[in-house]
Amino acid sequence: MNTQWFRHDSATEDANFDKWWDTYGEWFESQDQLYSGESGIQRLHTPDGQLLYSKRQINHFHRSMVHPFGQPTILHELQALQALARLGIRVPKVVFSAARKTETEWQALLITESLDGFRSLEEWYAEPVPAELNQQLLQQLANTVGRMHLGGWEHGRLYPKNIFVKVTGGREKKVEIALLGLAKSCHRLTSYSAAKHDYEQFKQLHKPMPEEDWHAFAAAYRDVMESGYVP
Structure with a gap:
């Protein structure tokens, strides 16, 4: 498969993406077919009892002056999460995030920890x-x-x-x-x-x-x- 990668961590590997992409939970926000692509959020329960949220998107893009042809929306959201965290603002902690372009579609993932007690x-x-x-x-x-x-x-x-x-x-x-x-x-x-x-x-x-x-x-x-x- 000819795959183009965009990632926030140089240690991210194809196997890690596949692991998270193939991990399913119950839908928290159902996967909607939108004009800008597909997007949805699932709850994931890890073996040690941790609750995670998995945002999954296919061909879902955010366009801006910097990216007039669009970039995967999840990567745009990741940049905002990281920027606000640097400002000292509490946001969900990112466990994994990456986007890849396969021969047929763009796939993107954002896995975050739950905000326990909020x-x-x-x-x-x-x-x-x-x-x-x-x-x-x-x-x-x-x-x-x-x-x-x-x-x-x-x-x-x-x-x-x-x-x-x-x-x-x-x-x-x-x-x-x-x-x-x-x-x-x-x-x-x-x-x-x-x-x-x-x-x-x-x-x-x-x-x-x-x-x-x-x-x-x-x-x-x-x-x-x-x-x-x-x-």
Whole structure:
């Protein structure tokens, strides 16, 4: 088979790709036939009990000024995951990712660890939460989104189902934020251009966040952006 490889790790081998490509679990997001190709996510359970997520794509491409003819979308998402991690933003840890062009199609894989203990912002607001924890959530969310934008990255799909929250600690509880759904993320020339679309999108689609909380988040976010500093 004449195979062209694109990989994020020089140690990636054909056998490793085949191993993951031939590993199946239950569908978390069904494999949809889209205009831009096929894409779906499966849950995988390892022998030691670890939960992984396997995003599988066929002929699915992301086009940009850098890649006008397109690159496998998974590789674009991988770049965003790595960039946000370098900025100190919590994102799913990558176990394996690569793309290959066979004689008939492009195949791409992104295997990530689950975010254990995290729940979506939608789930956060589905249950009563102490006021002090909710206030901490809003500040940490402002810090996280501000850090991303100050670093020049636009999320592209910044709405509650892609924002995840975790509470840690004993008596002194701490709120952590993680971001998912980075397939449409992109790097912008300025923090303003990175922030503009995300802010307007989140403003329109922040439900179930109450309006009072949205205004508190927006004020904290503006403070972060104006100071140019994230604690």
